[in-house]
Amino acid sequence: MMTFKELLEKRRAIRDFQDKKVPQNILEEILQESTLAPSASNDQPCRFSVVNCKNTMKALSDESKANLLDDFVNKKTSLSSNYVDVLKDKNFNVFYNAPCVIYISGSTRVGSLDWDCALAASYIMFGAVERGLGTCWVHLGSYIRDPQSKALLGIPDGCRIVAPIIIGYPKEIPAASERHVPQILKVIS
């Protein structure tokens, strides 16, 4: 088992994966561990949809890209021109070549949903590192609105997707991206 230091050092955003499935029992172990994440009032609002099928992932990628571009055209969101070009590229898959994506979703009635899902996401990311897997939170994959797609993912009405996390065995571990020192605004003693 890895130490915390190893987990910290080894976690990366992974966007290139081996052509190898993630065993279902490993995914379930990771999701089981993620239930230990704290949530506001221990409400445990996180729900999970696991997609292991690359064709389905491609279709979800296409829908998410199209919806995000629609939002841009309708001025519901801003996007840099680089991003617009990438989203218009039919060959660009927001999930890269990952073998699996885990959607974390939950009820829109839960005020703390974004925080609760992000905390669960961090547990999933660490749990993946622990098992030699890599992850990336792919926000671009979250724009799923078609009722049929949501039904396919088992996401009920009144729930929204917070975090699509791709997961798989990394082809290689990229260099750590740069970090600035902690931005401490004030220490009051």
Add this chain to the structure above:
Amino acid sequence: MMTFKELLEKRRAIRDFQDKKVPQNILEEILQESTLAPSASNDQPCRFSVVNCKNTMKALSDESKANLLDDFVNKKTSLSSNYVDVLKDKNFNVFYNAPCVIYISGSTRVGSLDWDCALAASYIMFGAVERGLGTCWVHLGSYIRDPQSKALLGIPDGCRIVAPIIIGYPKEIPAASERHVPQILKVIS
């Protein structure tokens, strides 16, 4: 150093602390580690304010409670009647008897701020466990609006508080709160 399994098992929401300061170098180590948390586009928007003074914490607790009650009275938020009673109790300190609170804040212009700060918060919580410390994310402490209070915390205009995390040496480790099994809506293979 603890293994991931130990970290998972030992992390609790801690609300009762020993009367013992957290050394500044330990806090800095934990904040340094938290910079390794992922953030959207590696934007690293998290900012930290550290309050080690119980009088200041009491004043911030009082302000936060008053603002939240104001929001309730003005129908900007809903609260259960139990909560209202607790908030009206002058002796209730949202930070309990913690020796320290770390405020995580960031620019309102960052669309992913809630997720980015929650991910950093999870690193802080694990980093605390690793060092025998306990934490609790105290949302009730986040309703700080007085420009003087924000200035005291070094939080610039255009920034908002996401996560106040209390931290200190636990008086005791409470039993683990119950968790349900992971709520897996669908597995698509």
